[in-house]
Amino acid sequence: MQSVMEGRRRILVIDDELAIRRLLRVILAAHGYELLEASTGSEGLMLASSANPELILLDLGLPDTDGLELLERLREFLATPIVVLSVKEHEAVKIRSLDLGADDYVTKPFSSGELMARxxxxxxxxxxxxxxxxxxxxxxxxxxxxxxxxxxxxxxxxHLTPLEYDLLRTLVLHAGRVLTHRQLIQAVWGSSYSQTDGQYLRVHIANLRKKIEEDVTRPTLLMTEPGIGYRFAALDELPSKDFS
Structure with a gap:
């Protein structure tokens, strides 16, 4: 486990692959970050609670603990952004990670440009x-x-209906972050509604796009994450003409 250095911005990576940690060390150092390294879930939990990292990169395939269980434990006491890194591409795993509080999900292998943008x-x-x-x-x-x-x-x-406004408010307050169907349904309609009520969500998303997008067939604000949910575009994703 790496010692904590003072005076640099810290990102904690919890990953048992030495090659991945070496790659991240080079990428993050080039952008002014210090990489704190943990090869097990228990080490990661200790560093997360003591080193005050600005962000956590979490691999789901850890040798001593289930990555999703660790994510859930981290969210019990941390509001720190967490980006999941994994070779698992199943939609169910992505959805579960996001529902448990991950801010984003990056599938290995990844490019340095994509990772830094996330x-x-x-x-x-x-x-x-x-x-x-x-x-x-x-x-x-x-x-x-x-x-x-x-x-x-x-x-x-x-003019937005109350439901359209609540949906837009939820999305813009989490701009850049993927929100699952379940997260949006519970935030806007309440916990009594289930995943099967997704048709209501799709209808309101479509109506909202008609009101805020210049071209609903090529949305630049309200993006679909197929099979998972929706994401409101972060500022650096917007076309330059939006700032004219």
């Missing part, structure tokens, strides 16, 4: 939510005023 998005989840003095969220041409519950596109107010 890390940048996940780190933004640590930023505080808008406060009473600045309750507005701006995404290019879209502006959401959380205090007034109003929405504008290109400076023009648009």
């Amino acid at each position: 890390i940048r998005v996940a780190l933004r989840h640590r930023q505080p939510l808008p406060d009473a003095d600045n309750p507005c969220l701006q995404f290019g041409r879209l502006m959401v005023n959380l205090a007034l519950r109003t929405v504008e596109v290109n400076g023009q107010p648009i």
